[in-house]
Amino acid sequence: MSKRQISCVLLIGLALAAVAIGGLEGSYVVPLDHAAIQYAALPVDDAVSRLQKRIDAGDLKLKFREGHGYLESILEALTVRPSSQVLVFSKTSFQATRIAPKLPRAVYFNDNVAVGWVRGGDVLEFAAVDPRQGVIFYTLDQEPTGKPHFDRQDTCLQCHQNGSTVGVPGLLVRSVYPSQSGMPVFQAGSFVTDHRSPLKERWGGWYVTGKHGAQAHMGNAIVQTREGPIAMEPNGQNVTDLRFRFDTGAYLTPHSDIVALMVLEHQTRMTNLITRVGFEARLALYDNAVMSKFLQQPEGELSESNVRRINNAAEELVKYMLFAEEARLTEPVTGVSGFAESFARQGPRDGTGRSLRELDLKTRLLRYPCSYLIYAEAFDQMPQPMKERVYQRLWQVLSGEDQGPKFASLSSVDRRSILEILRATKTGLPEYWLRP
Numbered sequence: 498m499s500k501r502q503i504s505c506v507l508l509i510g511l512a513l514a515a516v517a518i519g520g521l522e523g524s525y526v527v528p529l530d531h532a533a534i535q536y537a538a539l540p541v542d543d544a545v546s547r548l549q550k551r552i553d554a555g556d557l558k559l560k561f562r563e564g565h566g567y568l569e570s571i572l573e574a575l576t577v578r579p580s581s582q583v584l585v586f587s588k589t590s591f592q593a594t595r596i597a598p599k600l601p602r603a604v605y606f607n608d609n610v611a612v613g614w615v616r617g618g619d620v621l622e623f624a625a626v627d628p629r630q631g632v633i634f635y636t637l638d639q640e641p642t643g644k645p646h647f648d649r650q651d652t653c654l655q656c657h658q659n660g661s662t663v664g665v666p667g668l669l670v671r672s673v674y675p676s677q678s679g680m681p682v683f684q685a686g687s688f689v690t691d692h693r694s695p696l697k698e699r700w701g702g703w704y705v706t707g708k709h710g711a712q713a714h715m716g717n718a719i720v721q722t723r724e725g726p727i728a729m730e731p732n733g734q735n736v737t738d739l740r741f742r743f744d745t746g747a748y749l750t751p752h753s754d755i756v757a758l759m760v761l762e763h764q765t766r767m768t769n770l771i772t773r774v775g776f777e778a779r780l781a782l783y784d785n786a787v788m789s790k791f792l793q794q795p796e797g798e799l800s801e802s803n804v805r806r807i808n809n810a811a812e813e814l815v816k817y818m819l820f821a822e823e824a825r826l827t828e829p830v831t832g833v834s835g836f837a838e839s840f841a842r843q844g845p846r847d848g849t850g851r852s853l854r855e856l857d858l859k860t861r862l863l864r865y866p867c868s869y870l871i872y873a874e875a876f877d878q879m880p881q882p883m884k885e886r887v888y889q890r891l892w893q894v895l896s897g898e899d900q901g902p903k904f905a906s907l908s909s910v911d912r913r914s915i916l917e918i919l920r921a922t923k924t925g926l927p928e929y930w931l932r933p
Contacts, residue, residue: 526664527776533783543625544610545635549647566639568614577605580836584753587675587702592618597679599743628878631666631772661689667769670762672701675719691766693822707755710828756832767868770814771875777810778883811886820866830858847921867915888927
């Protein structure tokens with residue numbers, strides 16, 4: 498192939514990438530075997546891999562208990578609270594044959610790992626966030642042994658890398674129309690939900706405990722009939738007791754908390770976006786280096802197309818992390834498991850006691866609408882050009898320099914409060930953030 502042909506291929510590839518990431522949505526899936534990514538080849542450093550090292554070194558022994566296997570011991574080791582339990586009864590897991598409305602699958606989570614448990618299941622399921630590589634999937638056999646071993650499961654990407662995860666290995670909360678067996682009624686469609694989704698589209702195939710007034714959701718219900726328009730059972734709203742639906746005593750708590758579900762939904766897409774913008778920056782830096790080498794030029798500033806690529810991706814992240822398109826609550830929401838209280842206590846807090854984890858639950862999820870995942874390792878380890886752009890855009894919005902309609906949902910009080918909290922609690926801020 499001639500230099501001219503190679504140049505054309507490179508330019509076409511860059512142009513396609515620039516078009517594909519316009520909104521980070523749709524069918525564009527990041528090639529995980531790309532030299533800049535190497536998802537399967539590079540070593541990982543996530544909560545599960547760290548736990549495996551402790552087990553292998555003899556520093557941690559997991560306890561196996563009848564009924565739940567390693568579940569309680571694992572949650573304790575990973576600092577995952579049982580109050581985070583949410584329950585899904587739709588057959589949307591690889592353990593689908595063991596899941597039904599009478600046998601829901603339990604999911605427990607914190608900022609960087611989710612744990613799935615199925616009653617009578619052969620394995621525990623894990624989705625752990627690696628700061629560079631995104632979500633890594635594992636299973637752990639539910640058999641007592643001296644040194645349990647987590648098995649990486651890249652086959653999970655069949656469902657966990659697509660347009661719904663913004664093209665990277667990621668997480669998602671899916672809302673379906675479940676039949677009496679828990680099988681989704683496929684002709685009825687489904688929704689992938691996050692904090693932008695109206696409540697009326699959320700939690701189909703999930704149990705939901707808590708109060709939410711007259712606001713309706715799809716949880717706690719199955720499809721009554723497949724004939725004619727799809728109709729759900731009418732008794733799924735403001736449920737606080739699940740004992741008459743399945744054996745809640747078999748689970749760590751009797752709840753599937755509405756606030757936990759809302760927090761989980763927010764952080765699934767936020768996690769995916771942090772991964773995606775990191776990948777985009779790595780791909781842009783790689784393409785820039787290849788082009789410089791081809792043109793026999795020293796590596797210098799990013800090309801205009803690669804700057805645009807980084808800026809477009811950063812904009813999507815900033816827009817989501819500042820809740821620019823959040824679906825508003827019309828009545829207060831109240832959980833019943835204690836999750837809301839334990840989540841809010843985590844901090845960090847500024848000198849006046851404010852925290853990005855404070856919940857509102859009256860008109861929106863957070864009192865101060867900026868994602869607490871700004872403290873995550875994955876955010877801190879974004880490639881420098883991307884992190885610089887994200888901080889620049891955050892500053893422009895929070896300082897009031899950007900008063901455009903995109904961020905109109907943020908009041909001047911919101912902006913000032915978030916800025917003050919971050920100045921007091923976030924390490925590594927650019928110097929210009931700290932000027933009076």
